[in-house]
Amino acid sequence: PHVVITEVGQIMDHNNIKDPHETENGKVVCSTAGRSYDLSDTCEVDGDVRTNGTALSVTLVPASGSESERREWMITPYSRKLDGIRKVTVTQLQDRAAAVPCTVTHDVPAVLFAIDGYAGNYWHDYSDILAPVFIASRRYHGEVMFLIANIRLHPQWPVKYRAFLRGLSKYDAVDMDGDAQVRCFPRVTVGLRLYKELSIVPELVPGGRLSMADFTRFLRETYALPRVSLAREPPPHKKPRLLLIHRGHYRRILNEPEIARAAQA
Numbered sequence: 001p002h003v004v005i006t007e008v009g010q011i012m013d014h015n016n017i018k019d020p021h022e023t024e025n026g027k028v029v030c031s032t033a034g035r036s037y038d039l040s041d042t043c044e045v046d047g048d049v050r051t052n053g054t055a056l057s058v059t060l061v062p063a064s065g066s067e068s069e070r071r072e073w074m075i076t077p078y079s080r081k082l083d084g085i086r087k088v089t090v091t092q093l094q095d096r097a098a099a100v101p102c103t104v105t106h107d108v109p110a111v112l113f114a115i116d117g118y119a120g121n122y123w124h125d126y127s128d129i130l131a132p133v134f135i136a137s138r139r140y141h142g143e144v145m146f147l148i149a150n151i152r153l154h155p156q157w158p159v160k161y162r163a164f165l166r167g168l169s170k171y172d173a174v175d176m177d178g179d180a181q182v183r184c185f186p187r188v189t190v191g192l193r194l195y196k197e198l199s200i201v202p203e204l205v206p207g208g209r210l211s212m213a214d215f216t217r218f219l220r221e222t223y224a225l226p227r228v229s230l231a232r233e234p235p236p237h238k239k240p241r242l243l244l245i246h247r248g249h250y251r252r253i254l255n256e257p258e259i260a261r262a263a264q265a
Contacts, residue, residue, distance in 0.1 A: 025094075025260075026045075026046060026047025026048060026049075026060050026061070026062060026063070026068075027044075027045075027046045027047060027060075028043060028044070028045050028046075028071070028073075029043065029044045029045075030042070030043040030044075030073050030075070030090065030091065031043075033143060038071055039079065039080055039081065039194045039195070040076070040079045040081070040132075040191060040192060040193050040194045041075045041076050041081060041191055042075065042189065042190060042191035042192070042193050043058070043073060043075050043090045043189075043190040043191065044096045044168070044187070044188075044189055044190075044206075045058055045060050045090065045187065045188045045189075045190065045249065046060075046186070046230075047060055047061070047186070047187075048060065048061040048062075048063070048099075048184065048185045049061075049184065049185045049186065049187060049188045050099065050100065050102060050182055050183065050184050050185075051110070051112065051147060051176075051182070051183045051185065051188060052100070052182055053147075053149075053175075053176040053177065053178065053179030053180065053181070054179070054180055055089065055172070056086060056087075056088050056089065056149060057088065057089040057090075057091065058088060058091070058112065058188050058190050059090075059092075059093060059099065059100075060090075060091070060092045060093065060097055061093055061099040062092075062094075062095060062096055063096070064096055066095075066096075067094055067095050068092060068093070068094060068095075069092070069093070069094065069149040070087065070091070070092060070093060071092045071168050072090065072091045072092075072096040072178075073091075074087040074088070074089060074090075075087060075088045075090055075190045075191050076114075076191060077112055077113050077114040077116075077190060077191050077192070078113070078114045078116045078117045078128065078129075078191075078192065079113075079117075079128045079129065079132045079147055079191070079192040079193065079194035079255065080117055080118075080128060080194065082116075082117050085114060085117060085150075086114070086116075086149065087253065088112060088149075088190050088191070090190055091110060100134045100182050101182065102183070102184035103181045103182045103183070104180055104181045104182070104183045104184070105183075105184045105186065106183060106185050106186075107147060107188070108140070108143045108144055108145055108171070108173075108185070108186075109140060109143075109144050109145070109185060109186060109187035109188065109189075109261040110144065110145040110146070110147050110183075110185045110187070110188045110189070111133065111136045111144060111146055111147070111169070111189045111192075111241055112136050112146075112147040112148075112176070112188060112189065112190050112191070113129065113132075113133065113136075113146070113148060113149070113191065113192045114148070114149040114150045115129065115148060115149070115150045115151060115153070115154045115157045115158075116149075116150045116153070117132075119154050119157060120154060120157070123168075123198070125157075125161070126198060127194070127197050127198040128192075128194060130161065130164060131198060131199075131215060132192035132194055132211075133146070133165075133192060133202065134168065134215055134218060134228075135192075135193060135200060135205055135206075135210060136177050136189050136192060136193065136206070136209075137168045137169065138168065138210060138214070138218075139206060139207030139208055142168065142169060142170040143170065144168070144169050144171075144187075145149045145169060145171045145174065145177075146165060146168075146169055146171075146173040146174070147173070147174045147183075147188075148173050148174065148175060148176060149177060150177065151175045151177055152177045152178075158173060163222050163223060164219075164222055167218065167221070167222040177224070181227070198212075199212065200212050200214075200215060223263075228235065242263045243261060244256065244259060244263070
């Protein structure tokens with residue numbers, strides 16, 4: 001993917017993040033989709049970072065007395081680059097004087113994403129949103145806030161997945177559509193990264209390796225789902241069952257009769 005890195009001063013030590021108003025350094029790292037396994041645009045913004053829900057913007061403010069080149073990126077906050085999704089404007093300001101003052105200051109990082117695209121479909125909820133949110137936020141161990149755009153189109157989505165979101169964040173999610181605050185954060189991740197359908201590429205996970213086994217374990221813990229132990233062999237008087245689901249449109253199985261005969265053999 002195409003990666004753009006810009007810095008203000010020295011790169012921040014991520015393990016020692018200062019209060020946003022006192023931060024002396026800043027960094028924007030944006031990665032745009034370009035390869036077959038990289039379907040998304042994302043930006044990692046570190047330093048004095050300010051969000052505005054009304055404008056759907058994320059701004060990096062340079063330190064007092066320093067200047068930087070003004071740059072701007074338009075990032076789709078959904079994991080797939082689809083038409084019709086409102087983009088987030090990510091801006092690196094040239095000087096601090098142009099910054100809008102903070103109205104709320106947070107000392108934890110944030111992940112900004114949109115409930116859009118194919119949201120509402122179970123497969124895409126997990127593949128396009130929930131798994132990427134897990135990848136982006138698990139490294140913070142609950143010390144992260146979710147900034148969610150487009151809730152107005154899917155008002156039941158955060159309710160439906162409240163337990164999932166609460167399992168990753170100790171804080172209430174912010175509805176960006178109706179948020180008039182200028183919020184300050186030490187770090188904001190803009191957008192969700194999708195490499196493969198309902199998959200995790202361990203070596204590409206930010207902050208440490210995760211796998212689909214970790215995602216499955218998190219789901220079982222969150223929803224208190226016991227693991228059912230399967231018998232190695234079925235009882236002699238009872239055959240095992242195979243459920244074959246017929247689909248009429250996408251992802252159809254084209255040789256259903258052959259599969260049924262093979263299963264019955």
